[in-house]
Amino acid sequence: MNKQRQKIVVVGLGYIGLPTASILATRGHSVVGVDVKESTVATINSGKIHIVEPDLDVLVRSAVNSGNLKAVLVPEEGDTFILAVPTPFTQKSCADDKIPDLSFIDSATRSIAPHLREGNLIILESTSPVGTTEHIAELLAELRPDLVQSRAGSRSQLSVHLAHCPERVLPGHILRELVDNDRIIGGLNRASAEKARDLYKSFCNGGMHLTDARTAELAKLVENSSRDVNIAFANELSMICDRLGINVWELIELANRHPRVNILQPGPGVGGHCIAVDPWFIVAAAPKEARLIRAAREVNDSKPHWVLERVRSKAERFKNPVIGCLGLAFKANIDDLRESPALEITRELIRSGIGRVMACEPNVEEVRDDFPIYDLSQVLRDADILLVLVDHEEFKGIDRELLKEKVVIDTRGVWR
Numbered sequence: 001m002n003k004q005r006q007k008i009v010v011v012g013l014g015y016i017g018l019p020t021a022s023i024l025a026t027r028g029h030s031v032v033g034v035d036v037k038e039s040t041v042a043t044i045n046s047g048k049i050h051i052v053e054p055d056l057d058v059l060v061r062s063a064v065n066s067g068n069l070k071a072v073l074v075p076e077e078g079d080t081f082i083l084a085v086p087t088p089f090t091q092k093s094c095a096d097d098k099i100p101d102l103s104f105i106d107s108a109t110r111s112i113a114p115h116l117r118e119g120n121l122i123i124l125e126s127t128s129p130v131g132t133t134e135h136i137a138e139l140l141a142e143l144r145p146d147l148v149q150s151r152a153g154s155r156s157q158l159s160v161h162l163a164h165c166p167e168r169v170l171p172g173h174i175l176r177e178l179v180d181n182d183r184i185i186g187g188l189n190r191a192s193a194e195k196a197r198d199l200y201k202s203f204c205n206g207g208m209h210l211t212d213a214r215t216a217e218l219a220k221l222v223e224n225s226s227r228d229v230n231i232a233f234a235n236e237l238s239m240i241c242d243r244l245g246i247n248v249w250e251l252i253e254l255a256n257r258h259p260r261v262n263i264l265q266p267g268p269g270v271g272g273h274c275i276a277v278d279p280w281f282i283v284a285a286a287p288k289e290a291r292l293i294r295a296a297r298e299v300n301d302s303k304p305h306w307v308l309e310r311v312r313s314k315a316e317r318f319k320n321p322v323i324g325c326l327g328l329a330f331k332a333n334i335d336d337l338r339e340s341p342a343l344e345i346t347r348e349l350i351r352s353g354i355g356r357v358m359a360c361e362p363n364v365e366e367v368r369d370d371f372p373i374y375d376l377s378q379v380l381r382d383a384d385i386l387l388v389l390v391d392h393e394e395f396k397g398i399d400r401e402l403l404k405e406k407v408v409i410d411t412r413g414v415w416r
């Protein structure tokens with residue numbers, strides 16, 4: 001058993017909260033996982049999982065069977081509270097900017113407030129706009145004035161510790177990365193950061209980098225914005241090359257021969273629920289300064305429309321074209337369709353009625369009731385236009401002879 005066994009309350013049992021709660025439980029902590037969804041709580045208590053992540057089912061089963069993990073609907077007292085709830089953006093209208101939606105963090109904070117005791121540690125793991133950890137402290141001071149300590153001559157302070165430790169795991173590798181990745185630990189004060197570090201030490205092998213909460217919040221947003229800006233550059237190049245009649249894949253390969261140049265690969269847009277979301281939190285906080293970050297978002301968001309225009313113009317030469325969409329996931333060799341530009345493009349092609357659409361996604365059996373999924377061989381046989389949207393392994397080895405009579409639009413450079 002863990003020497004510093006704690007009682008830990010993890011609020012939000014999704015892709016981040018459930019693996020974290022399970023690892024903590026298997027390391028000997030007593031963990032209470034909280035979720036607002038009754039079905040999620042019931043599934044976890046039966047030792048099963050409601051999300052797709054390799055090996056997580058085995059870990060959850062063992063955590064629940066050991067008695068160290070239970071799921072509940074309402075928080076209870078503990079030593080440490082970890083918040084891992086969603087932080088999406090909201091948009092009043094298409095013309096308005098996207099702004100962070102902190103309602104999940106607010107309700108999670110309200111739900112733990114009655115159960116806090118002096119000396120508790122609260123860790124915000126959700127990706128958050130700068131100032132969110134301070135915002136939680138202010139909300140707690142309102143909800144629990146008994147936890148506010150007034151000090152003569154200095155600012156009053158909460159008698160609980162508060163830190164932001166952003167999560168940077170890659171879906172598909174969450175269990176390994178939770179343990180191996182470096183951690184940024186931003187405390188509202190030094191004591192909070194140190195207390196959070198002690199907890200992470202009980203299950204993390206990566207380096208622990210202590211800082212203040214605001215820097216930690218911005219660091220996570222900047223990591224994803226950096227990726228977004230670099231992808232936008234590649235996407236912009238692909239559109240420039242198309243106008244100038246130059247092969248973008250060859251161009252990038254040649255430019256990358258320069259010892260200090262490393263251009264990424266273009267695609268049909270940017271998907272997933274981090275890179276396409278987090279940069280907006282910076283734009284919302286510093287709209288005048290974040291010009292490049294905003295432009296990158298706009299370039300990446302516009303790419304699916306550009307791809308659709310390319311298909312439309314090629315389709316004009318056919319009477320009733322059959323359009324084969326190869327790939328729906330947001331990146332190669334996974335089944336995750338969340339915020340996928342490939343899915344957005346396929347749906348839009350179906351809506352537009354410019355031809356018959358045959359979608360092929362080797363990693364998915366069905367897309368709810370939306371549209372059928374076809375075998376690759378059927379699509380290769382019947383399609384007049386082949387639109388490559390994801391660079392899945394299955395597409396790479398296709399016999400080029402089968403493409404001879406087809407119009408090919410390859411957004412990923414699979415058949416460059």
Ligand SMILES: NC(=O)c1ccc[n+]([C@@H]2O[C@H](COP(=O)([O-])OP(=O)(O)OC[C@H]3O[C@@H](n4cnc5c(N)ncnc54)[C@H](O)[C@@H]3O)[C@@H](O)[C@H]2O)c1
Nearest residue numbers: 012013014015016035036084085086087107108126127167
């Ligand atoms: N999924 C990733 O790969 C990833 C990676 C890094 C960071 N993040 C960040 O981590 C945070 C959580 O993301 P996720 O992917 O785990 O989300 P998720 O949607 O998979 O899970 C969130 C869970 O929180 C629950 N929930 C919502 N409000 C609640 C409340 N008030 N009390 C209790 N439970 C509540 C939901 O029912 C859901 O089960 C987000 O800020 C996200 O940006 C996610």
